Amino acid sequence: MIGAILIFVVILLTGAAGYRLKSLTVSGALAAVLVGFAVYLGFGVNGLFLLGAFFASSSFWSKYKSSDKSIIEEKLAKGAIRDWRQVAANGGAAGLFSIIHYFNNDMIWLVGFVVCLASANSDTWASEIGSLSKQEPLYIRSFKRVEKGTSGAISLLGSIASLAGSFLISIIGYWLFDFGLFFTILVFLFGYFGNVIDTLIGAFYQQVYVCGQCGIETEKKRHCDLPTTRIKGSIFVDNDMVNFLSGFLAAMSAIGVIYLNN
Template identity: 50%
Template sequence: MLEYAFILTFIFVTALAGFYFKLLSMSGSLAAFTIGMAVGWGFGLRGLLVLGFFFASSSFWSKFKSKQKIKVEDKHEKGSRRDWHQVAANGGIAGIASILYLVYPSPVWLIGFLISIASANSDTWASEIGSLSKKPPLAIRTLKPAETGTSGAVSLLGTFAAMAGASAIALISFFLFDLTPFEALFILAFGFAGNVIDSFTGAYLQAIYKCNVCGAEVEKLNHCGKKTSLIGGKRFADNDFVNFFAGLASTALGMLLYILMT
């Protein structure tokens, strides 16, 4: 009983702190609390520590050298303060895996949970750290230089950051959940794969708009006070959709392979 009281307090304080420090909107804070409760029920304090590391590290990197990222944020629909859509896109799969583990205890749900967090962490580190690269990223579709912050464009710094992000979750999971070295490497590989899937989905499916005032290519529905025009991708595929799809795809593939191999 004492453990559950501590877990509830931990989740509540974390969600409240996220709102207080303007890392989360009110809806984002409520979504974080909900997902935290699911993870706490399913995987206890150890699961919350993995989720907490993702939240803390992603928040840190989103604020790191934020002045250099102002131009990048202008391209995106949302800023660094996450709403419930963004929280669900990055943590929703982890929450679902936690509930399913609670109902149907099986190691495969733990692997799915950890892959989903590794994927989200890999993608977040790639985006936030990669945007600080001194060299422009290369667009996947054309292999030509693109503006920093362009979805579907990759840089060497961002790729190393993605690998580091997945590795960090795999390493923490290895010690917290007493995984085998193979399982830790498995989580690392599919966590990084989530970032790769995100990049390709962003390149070929994510909606791109053009500002009718300044002519800039952005991911926003409105820019310079006017509605933008869709010039590429699918209207439904915003950044939240891409993040969720990439996490779901890497998690599902990882779980399927894990079942076949065990």
């Protein structure tokens, strides 16, 4: 009982630290605490460690050379400081699988949980590191060079970073949960697959707006202190929805593979 109370205190302090370090807004810190509680219920300290590995590494790359990314952030809906929507988008599915695992101790929910974090890490590393590439990325719908920060665009550096981000979570997951080589490879592949899904949804369905004042295409609904105009994408599919769907669909695909092999 005392140990559980200490863990809860640590989760609260971690959320507060994220706010103090300007990695989280107030709402983001509260959401991170809720996700942390869910993960602890489902997977204990090991689950929290893996969640922390994702949060620490993604926060590091978000802050790394942030001054070089200032122009790119004009195109993005949100910056490096995560609010509750971003926390839910990147950690909500992992929290959901944790709660399910608490009531149903099946291996598939562990795999789903780890794949969600591998996918989120893969996508974050691809975006944050890929934006530092010297070349403009390729838009997958036309294979033409586009501005950095464009949803649905890929670069060699970003693709390598995506693989590395998924690999890190899969290796740490193997170390923490000892779930064998097959599941480690599965997590790695579907973690990366989550980033592929993110890119595809971003290219074909994510909403894009244009600023009537400066003409920039952006994910923001307001720019230059004025409302922007949606020029493509679904009104229901913003960046947070893309992030949530990519991790969730990658996790469910991995679970489907496990069922097919049983």
